[in-house]
Amino acid sequence: MNKLLNRSLNKLLIYAAIVLCCSIPIYYFIFSALLQYELDEHNIILTERAGREDSYLIIVTVTILTVLFSSLLLIGLVLLNRRLSRELWRPFYDSLTKIKDFDLNKHQAVAFTPTDIAEFAELNDNLDKLITSSISAYNQQKKFTENASHELQTPLAIMQSKLDLFLQEENLSSHQHQLIRELSAAVTRTSRINRNLLMLAKIDNKQFEQQEIINLSGLINDLMELLGDHQSDKNIKLETNITQDVSVRANRVLVEVLLQNLFSNAYRHNIQEGRLLIRLDPSTIVIANSGKEALDSDQLFKRFTSVKGSGTGLGLAIVHETCASLRWSVRYAFENQKHYFYVRFI
Amino acid sequence: MKILLIEDEMELAKAISTYLSGEQYRCELACSYDEGMSKMNQYSYDCIILDLTLPGGDGLKILETLKQSGKDDGVIIISARGSLEDRLQGLTIGADDYLSKPFHLSELAARIYAVIRRRQLGSRNLIRQGALMVDVLARIVTVNGYEITLTRREFDLLVYFISNKNKVISKNAIAEHLSGDFADMLDNYDFIYGHIKNLKKKLSEFGGDNYLKTIYGTGYKWEV
Numbered sequence: 001m002n003k004l005l006n007r008s009l010n011k012l013l014i015y016a017a018i019v020l021c022c023s024i025p026i027y028y029f030i031f032s033a034l035l036q037y038e039l040d041e042h043n044i045i046l047t048e049r050a051g052r053e054d055s056y057l058i059i060v061t062v063t064i065l066t067v068l069f070s071s072l073l074l075i076g077l078v079l080l081n082r083r084l085s086r087e088l089w090r091p092f093y094d095s096l097t098k099i100k101d102f103d104l105n106k107h108q109a110v111a112f113t114p115t116d117i118a119e120f121a122e123l124n125d126n127l128d129k130l131i132t133s134s135i136s137a138y139n140q141q142k143k144f145t146e147n148a149s150h151e152l153q154t155p156l157a158i159m160q161s162k163l164d165l166f167l168q169e170e171n172l173s174s175h176q177h178q179l180i181r182e183l184s185a186a187v188t189r190t191s192r193i194n195r196n197l198l199m200l201a202k203i204d205n206k207q208f209e210q211q212e213i214i215n216l217s218g219l220i221n222d223l224m225e226l227l228g229d230h231q232s233d234k235n236i237k238l239e240t241n242i243t244q245d246v247s248v249r250a251n252r253v254l255v256e257v258l259l260q261n262l263f264s265n266a267y268r269h270n271i272q273e274g275r276l277l278i279r280l281d282p283s284t285i286v287i288a289n290s291g292k293e294a295l296d297s298d299q300l301f302k303r304f305t306s307v308k309g310s311g312t313g314l315g316l317a318i319v320h321e322t323c324a325s326l327r328w329s330v331r332y333a334f335e336n337q338k339h340y341f342y343v344r345f346i
Numbered sequence: 347m348k349i350l351l352i353e354d355e356m357e358l359a360k361a362i363s364t365y366l367s368g369e370q371y372r373c374e375l376a377c378s379y380d381e382g383m384s385k386m387n388q389y390s391y392d393c394i395i396l397d398l399t400l401p402g403g404d405g406l407k408i409l410e411t412l413k414q415s416g417k418d419d420g421v422i423i424i425s426a427r428g429s430l431e432d433r434l435q436g437l438t439i440g441a442d443d444y445l446s447k448p449f450h451l452s453e454l455a456a457r458i459y460a461v462i463r464r465r466q467l468g469s470r471n472l473i474r475q476g477a478l479m480v481d482v483l484a485r486i487v488t489v490n491g492y493e494i495t496l497t498r499r500e501f502d503l504l505v506y507f508i509s510n511k512n513k514v515i516s517k518n519a520i521a522e523h524l525s526g527d528f529a530d531m532l533d534n535y536d537f538i539y540g541h542i543k544n545l546k547k548k549l550s551e552f553g554g555d556n557y558l559k560t561i562y563g564t565g566y567k568w569e570v
Binding site for chain 2: 161177
């Protein structure tokens with residue numbers, strides 16, 4: 001990509017070079033004519049050899065002079081252009097840097113440097129309006145999700161408790177039992193989606209700032225014990241390589257939520273007789289499970305893009321946001337028929 | 347045993363009190379902040395179930411007043427707010443437990459049972475049921491005088507069943523009780539079969555009656 005001013009400068013430079021090149025023969029003819037005129041005036045007759053030498057001399061002198069001045073001109077143009085562009089476009093680059101640094105999640109409006117150039121001032125004004133309205137739309141949407149999930153808690157609690165109560169009825173038929181089970185599964189799933197949405201809202205609101213030293217090895221071992229209960233259901237082969245006593249300073253809730261989501265994902269989306277790989281070294285957690293084909297890594301971490309079976313479609317979004325909030329990084333890869341998630345925490 | 351339920355959502359309050367009322371508990375209801383405050387002041391209860399968002403005031407104030415007046419009723423907070431700060435604040439002020447909505451009624455019953463036992467019996471925490479004797483604190487179970495060894499899960503299950511005796515408990519309530527959110531995320535409750543099978547086997551080994559009934563594919567019932 002070319003910079004705007006370089007593009008016009010290039011044209012100018014080419015034009016100047018052509019004009020100067022064309023001027024060389026013109027100078028030559030004029031100087032030769034003048035010389036001939038002077039020689040005739042004073043009745044000087046040159047030998048053919050001396051005449052040739054004179055013409056050469058003129059050509060060399062004219063060429064050297066032209067090259068000298070044209071280089072001066074061209075260098076001057078380039079330098080001037082560079083200075084001008086730097087000064088003229090400074091407000092523009094200034095605004096550009098600020099927009100680049102802008103992050104909707106930080107809820108910080110951008111303060112543009114005032115400029116006395118009308119076009120840039122107008123640009124900044126409009127950018128400012130655009131950003132302010134984005135921030136307010138974003139906040140409204142966030143508030144809405146949060147309020148909606150809060151409001152849903154109570155009706156969900158009523159549904160859940162009425163179902164529990166219904167189960168106490170005497171003489172329920174097996175068909176009725178089946179209906180209760182199915183209803184119950186739906187209520188549980190709704191509760192889970194709701195709880196995950198609330199979790200995302202809380203991460204957004206930065207409600208998990210408190211930090212403590214966490215023994216990652218211990219935490220992972222605890223989760224593996226819980227997972228051990230389920231391992232036999234799909235005949236999953238668990239392979240672990242946990243470095244002991246790896247500790248990290250972070251928020252406990254976030255780390256727990258992150259690991260729970262990754263672990264349960266690796267279990268839920270595993271295939272029958274599949275393998276589940278858990279590795280912890282002093283800087284990275286690796287969790288992998290057998291799979292058939294690679295997932296779309298662009299869409300993977302977005303909300304509600306990968307709802308499969310009875311999932312909530314929010315698990316990996318939570319993984320992504322907890323990592324961002326912890327300032328850790330998460331990366332997905334599909335290697336050797338396995339889905340790998342690498343979490344770097346240092 | 348007397349329980350005060352301070353909850354403004356009538357449908358939920360009705361469900362809770364129906365579930366709890368019966369042989370074990372007598373449930374009184376307060377639907378607003380003022381009503382809850384005055385009942386709490388006038389009488390004493392074995393356990394108070396307290397919602398935080400009430401018409402007329404914040405439930406945490408009721409808890410504060412209770413603690414300031416030196417009463418020792420057990421308190422379990424049930425809240426839709428469910429944020430970490432609320433939980434911590436509630437427990438710091440002196441609540442015995444915290445349960446965020448939505449929850450299973452059997453889970454609430456188990457928490458109430460634990461709170462009441464902790465308060466009434468102090469360190470001697472023995473549950474007797476026929477040939478069965480459970481020391482909750484020391485985690486020792488004896489059948490006809492013979493001590494049986496239970497895993498942590500099996501022991502938790504046993505106490506859970508006893509605190510919900512004669513009630514049908516669904517499989518997902520049990521799974522959630524055993525491994526919290528994680529069981530829920532895995533969406534697989536089959537693992538509880540294994541634990542329950544082992545528990546049954548161990549209890550019957552020394553001639554313990556079979557209290558545990560399977561209710562279709564839905565759940566289990568501890569029948570006494």
